[in-house]
Amino acid sequence: MVSLWNRRRARLAANWLASRTTRAKVPVERLQLDDVSPELTVYLGQAAYLQLSLYEAMGRAGSSAPTMSGRLVTGVLATTALDRHRAIVAEITRSHHDPAELMEPHREAIDAFLHRTAGADWFESILTGYVTAGILNDLFASLARSLPADVRGRLKNVFDAREEPAVVEELTADIAREPLVASRLAMWGRRLVGDTLLVGRSALASHAREDEERLEPVFTELIAAHTRRMDALGLTA
Amino acid sequence: MVSLWNRRRARLAANWLASRTTRAKVPVERLQLDDVSPELTVYLGQAAYLQLSLYEAMGRAGSSAPTMSGRLVTGVLATTALDRHRAIVAEITRSHHDPAELMEPHREAIDAFLHRTAGADWFESILTGYVTAGILNDLFASLARSLPADVRGRLKNVFDAREEPAVVEELTADIAREPLVASRLAMWGRRLVGDTLLVGRSALASHAREDEERLEPVFTELIAAHTRRMDALGLTA
Numbered sequence: 126m127v128s129l130w131n132r133r134r135a136r137l138a139a140n141w142l143a144s145r146t147t148r149a150k151v152p153v154e155r156l157q158l159d160d161v162s163p164e165l166t167v168y169l170g171q172a173a174y175l176q177l178s179l180y181e182a183m184g185r186a187g188s189s190a191p192t193m194s195g196r197l198v199t200g201v202l203a204t205t206a207l208d209r210h211r212a213i214v215a216e217i218t219r220s221h222h223d224p225a226e227l228m229e230p231h232r233e234a235i236d237a238f239l240h241r242t243a244g245a246d247w248f249e250s251i252l253t254g255y256v257t258a259g260i261l262n263d264l265f266a267s268l269a270r271s272l273p274a275d276v277r278g279r280l281k282n283v284f285d286a287r288e289e290p291a292v293v294e295e296l297t298a299d300i301a302r303e304p305l306v307a308s309r310l311a312m313w314g315r316r317l318v319g320d321t322l323l324v325g326r327s328a329l330a331s332h333a334r335e336d337e338e339r340l341e342p343v344f345t346e347l348i349a350a351h352t353r354r355m356d357a358l359g360l361t362a
Numbered sequence: 363m364v365s366l367w368n369r370r371r372a373r374l375a376a377n378w379l380a381s382r383t384t385r386a387k388v389p390v391e392r393l394q395l396d397d398v399s400p401e402l403t404v405y406l407g408q409a410a411y412l413q414l415s416l417y418e419a420m421g422r423a424g425s426s427a428p429t430m431s432g433r434l435v436t437g438v439l440a441t442t443a444l445d446r447h448r449a450i451v452a453e454i455t456r457s458h459h460d461p462a463e464l465m466e467p468h469r470e471a472i473d474a475f476l477h478r479t480a481g482a483d484w485f486e487s488i489l490t491g492y493v494t495a496g497i498l499n500d501l502f503a504s505l506a507r508s509l510p511a512d513v514r515g516r517l518k519n520v521f522d523a524r525e526e527p528a529v530v531e532e533l534t535a536d537i538a539r540e541p542l543v544a545s546r547l548a549m550w551g552r553r554l555v556g557d558t559l560l561v562g563r564s565a566l567a568s569h570a571r572e573d574e575e576r577l578e579p580v581f582t583e584l585i586a587a588h589t590r591r592m593d594a595l596g597l598t599a
Contacts, residue, residue, distance in 0.1 A: 184421010225430035
């Protein structure tokens, strides 16, 4: 997860800053990420490989689900990962690049990261599919706002978290049935958020080194979304 | 894969037979399957679980692909399996049944079958995703023609083999690069077709016992499609 962003021309940031007083309701992280422009091919290759790897992780986890409904929900997570993968691959093809080629440079880092966060059983794996994927989808959605307008338009809803209600319903029922699962998942969630934010931070920081403190609000926002996700399960973030 | 079909009322078959002389171009297996009507909930539960299991198998196989393009193609197979799964689950929900409940009775048999046909490496696994899924999709598509008209209409294109060109392109390139793969895959393909047809036959036969010889054309047709699939890879079926 390295070398994602190039600094955008100062003009764009200045324009944005100049207009800022009139858009008080825009979330604060927009300022930060509009100042850091991802390189398109790097962004697309990384996003495509991440989603491909996430569906594979769900495929591996699926058959060890303790219930058939858990297995269905794992399939929902795989479906949304593959939908995202497919949308990003279409974007790569449209830009006359080869998906395999753009994905390759990100293989090693993402494999290592997902190996570390794979989880010891289905409960941990599904939480990875919810928490880690959730944080990274938020991050990629935020970054997409700095992509060229046409790409941004086509990728606009790709990272929407439409799978989350199904996961919440399933895990809440599981936790009600096996209360011991809750403390284990709360602990695993803290491990995941730490690992995931570290990876995101190192990527962002390498591109905005002198402005690292300006990126703080992005992470504050990602952590807030993570806390809401854990709250939805009745777990402490 | 047991107890799939109930005998349809003789009237329907008689009607069909009476009209047959005027529709000489309809494929011969229509006659056979119109005579064997699948029980809707059994059909849907079995099809939904099969597709869910096929995507999981692809997810497990994906990361061991020798090339990134092979991994992308494995993702294509997983995508179509999940698309089919999703369409069938939607049909189950529409009929006010619970997908997990309808899938459960088929778990053991399909798990055992897919365990037997999992393959020792990526090449074998991807061939399973092409050959076994291909035969079973053909079988489910044929059976769908005997479902109630509204369901049949909604499931009409669900089993279309739109993933096959991608698999053929990838495996043909792999075989060109590693010619030894060809003989291994030809052998594995024969193992797969044997196992898959046995399973399909035992399901059909249990519902049309006295007419088993009437089902022969169905299997002739499934085998012909399988032969075309292997031909497309330059392999002997």
